[in-house]
Amino acid sequence: MAIGLIIIGDEILSGRRVDQHFSKVVQLLAARGLKLEWAEVLGDDPARIVATLKRTFATDDIVFCCGGIGATPDDHTRQAAADALGLPLVLHAQGKINIEQRIVQMGEEAGQPADLNTPENLHRLKMAEFAEGAALIPNAYNNIAGFSLHQHYFVPGFPVMAWPMIEWVLDNHYANLFNREPHLEQSVLVYEAAESALTPLMVALEQQYPRVKVFSLPSVGDATTRRHIELGVKGEPAQTLEAFQRLRDELTRLNVEFSAP
Numbered sequence: 001m002a003i004g005l006i007i008i009g010d011e012i013l014s015g016r017r018v019d020q021h022f023s024k025v026v027q028l029l030a031a032r033g034l035k036l037e038w039a040e041v042l043g044d045d046p047a048r049i050v051a052t053l054k055r056t057f058a059t060d061d062i063v064f065c066c067g068g069i070g071a072t073p074d075d076h077t078r079q080a081a082a083d084a085l086g087l088p089l090v091l092h093a094q095g096k097i098n099i100e101q102r103i104v105q106m107g108e109e110a111g112q113p114a115d116l117n118t119p120e121n122l123h124r125l126k127m128a129e130f131a132e133g134a135a136l137i138p139n140a141y142n143n144i145a146g147f148s149l150h151q152h153y154f155v156p157g158f159p160v161m162a163w164p165m166i167e168w169v170l171d172n173h174y175a176n177l178f179n180r181e182p183h184l185e186q187s188v189l190v191y192e193a194a195e196s197a198l199t200p201l202m203v204a205l206e207q208q209y210p211r212v213k214v215f216s217l218p219s220v221g222d223a224t225t226r227r228h229i230e231l232g233v234k235g236e237p238a239q240t241l242e243a244f245q246r247l248r249d250e251l252t253r254l255n256v257e258f259s260a261p
Contacts, residue, residue: 001060002037003029006052008067008077009157010043020159021066028167033179037061044068046076046083053084057150062174064166067157069146071126077154078147082131085149095128095136095145102143137165184240187215187232188258190251195229201250202231209243211236230261 005025011017019041026036042048049068056063068077082089103121107114115121130147137146137153139161146155146165153169155162190198195216202214212235221227231251233243251258 001062003034004056004061004063005036005039006056006063006065007039007041008044008049008065010074012041013043021162024159024163025064025166028163028170032170032177033181033183034170034174034177044074044076046080049076049080050083053081053152057084057152061151063152064169065152065154066162069127069154069156071123078126078130081134081147081149081152081154085131087131087133089129090132091125092128092130092134092136092145092147095130095147096125098136098143098145099124099128105143137169140164182237183235184237185232185234186240186244187230187261188248188251189261190229190231191226191257191259193229193256198229198231198256201247201254205233205243205247208246209233209235209239211239212243214243231258 007021012019068075100116104114127144131149134147134149139145141161155165205214212233215232217230219228233240
């Protein structure tokens with residue numbers, strides 16, 4: 001079971017908005033001993049969203065999907081999720097109540113009684129139209145819920161709403177997965193060495209320590225740091241400690257300069 005992230009919005013692909021979800025979701029997962037296995041960014045293309053969801057619904061993955069669940073013409077995610085599963089789009093009873101409560105609240109805040117039957121307010125109810133059988137994801141920000149289907153969790157594109165909703169899903173549905181696999185990561189900065197020269201060592205470490213992954217992150221340096229490679233190991237703590245010691249020993253034996261990051 002992997003955890004994936006789908007980010008939807010033409011504004012991300014065009015550069016009008018800078019995505020914030022990827023780094024935040026990685027952070028939310030890491031705080032719970034989990035990790036993101038994959039991520040995709042899609043535009044507001046209904047056919048592509050449907051095709052992507054058909055593919056991901058066919059897996060056992062836990063998937064968070066941010067964006068496109070509003071009620072404007074460029075919001076296609078609700079319909080796409082229904083189409084991907086071959087289900088009708090229906091008005092969710094509790095979702096409808098939540099939206100009506102929000103409309104009344106907004107009217108009270110403005111000092112004007114709310115008319116739930118105006119075309120504008122009736123249109124707002126579209127935000128509670130989900131694939132048949134969907135469950136609600138509470139939205140503490142404005143009470144307009146997201147929805148879930150088959151381990152897929154659909155939240156708004158607005159970070160102030162999306163991130164607490166993702167946390168709610170994790171804490172209420174997947175707490176049993178938290179911190180199940182102890183993880184350790186250690187690295188050094190290697191100077192004046194080519195990655196190709198270090199590759200045999202990396203291969204040997206992964207062969208000797210099957211529960212460890214080796215990573216290599218080259219950098220051209222900056223005004224305060226020389227060109228270097230961050231070379232490290234991560235994985236099961238006991239094997240990681242052994243692999244890291246061997247890494248340091250081999251670098252010393254090869255007379256390669258390195259330091260702590």
